[in-house]
Amino acid sequence: MENMIEFKNLTKNYAKGKANAVDKLNMEVRRGEVFGFIGPNGAGKTTTIKMLMGILKPTEGDILIDGTSIITDPIAAKAKIGYVPDGHDLYERLTGIEYLNFLADIYHVSQDERKAHIEKYLKYFELEEAANSQIRSYSRGMKQKITVIGSLLHQPQLWVLDEPMVGLDPRASHLLKEEIHAHCQKGNTVFFSTHVLDVAEKMCDRIGIINKGKLIAEGTLDELRSGEKGASLEQLFLELTDDEGVETHA
Numbered sequence: 001m002e003n004m005i006e007f008k009n010l011t012k013n014y015a016k017g018k019a020n021a022v023d024k025l026n027m028e029v030r031r032g033e034v035f036g037f038i039g040p041n042g043a044g045k046t047t048t049i050k051m052l053m054g055i056l057k058p059t060e061g062d063i064l065i066d067g068t069s070i071i072t073d074p075i076a077a078k079a080k081i082g083y084v085p086d087g088h089d090l091y092e093r094l095t096g097i098e099y100l101n102f103l104a105d106i107y108h109v110s111q112d113e114r115k116a117h118i119e120k121y122l123k124y125f126e127l128e129e130a131a132n133s134q135i136r137s138y139s140r141g142m143k144q145k146i147t148v149i150g151s152l153l154h155q156p157q158l159w160v161l162d163e164p165m166v167g168l169d170p171r172a173s174h175l176l177k178e179e180i181h182a183h184c185q186k187g188n189t190v191f192f193s194t195h196v197l198d199v200a201e202k203m204c205d206r207i208g209i210i211n212k213g214k215l216i217a218e219g220t221l222d223e224l225r226s227g228e229k230g231a232s233l234e235q236l237f238l239e240l241t242d243d244e245g246v247e248t249h250a
């Protein structure tokens with residue numbers, strides 16, 4: 001199967017009478033690519049990601065992960081994914097190491113493998129010293145780092161990150177970008193949302209833009225430009241999501 005993710009007519013309505021938060025989304029993420037999911041605040045990115053992760057039930061539609069439906073076969077689908085959520089609902093009383101071992105248990109990572117991965121990533125993200133402290137003592141960026149490490153322990157085929165750069169210092173954010181790149185080089189797929197458009201522009205093979213629950217553009221940066229030579233992703237974003245026609249200061 002060429003596609004790692006297939007969103008099929010995906011729709012979420014949180015409350016009757018309210019507009020759909022995600023509205024008939026059809027989008028494909030190909031195997032081995034870095035796919036950036038961008039859109040204004042409230043556009044439906046997190047809602048889409050939570051449905052992808054099987055946390056929220058779609059009102060309509062389906063999502064296939066490597067051909068497996070998150071609706072009808074959630075355990076098999078989830079085993080293929082590593083997830084970095086947008087908040088940090090962490091187990092605050094666990095130490096970093098306890099938390100990582102807990103996740104390794106859930107994902108059936110062998111003792112040898114987990115030891116190697118935990119050591120490698122704690123060192124890589126410079127979190128070794130904090131590993132034996134309770135997570136509640138961590139700074140925001142440290143919580144983000146431990147979440148990132150936890151999502152990689154089973155070396156997922158699909159790595160999903162919801163605004164992963166938030167709270168990271170420049171060095172950590174650089175390391176994360178390198179790791180995203182490295183993960184794809186191993187043949188895996190990365191799907192992430194972000195508001196940092198120059199990161200999306202530099203890192204993504206393809207980009208999807210969502211506005212008010214609807215996919216309004218999808219493709220490589222060149223495809224999104226469609227004639228507007230040299231336009232930056234920021235320019236394209238501002239034009240495509242400017243549905244009120246409000247003039248922006250030139």
Ligand SMILES: Nc1ncnc2c1ncn2[C@@H]1O[C@H](COP(=O)(O)OP(=O)(O)OP(=O)(O)O)[C@@H](O)[C@H]1O
Nearest residue numbers: 014015021022039040041042043044045046047048
């Ligand atoms: N639990 C919820 N109950 C009701 N409405 C919700 C809920 N979560 C999100 N929404 C609504 O769904 C829409 C999409 O929200 P979502 O969080 O998916 O946006 P987002 O693209 O992730 O935005 P941001 O860039 O601010 O993170 C918004 O109108 C939001 O108010």
Ligand SMILES: [Mg+2]
Nearest residue numbers: 045046047086
């Ligand atoms: Mg969000």
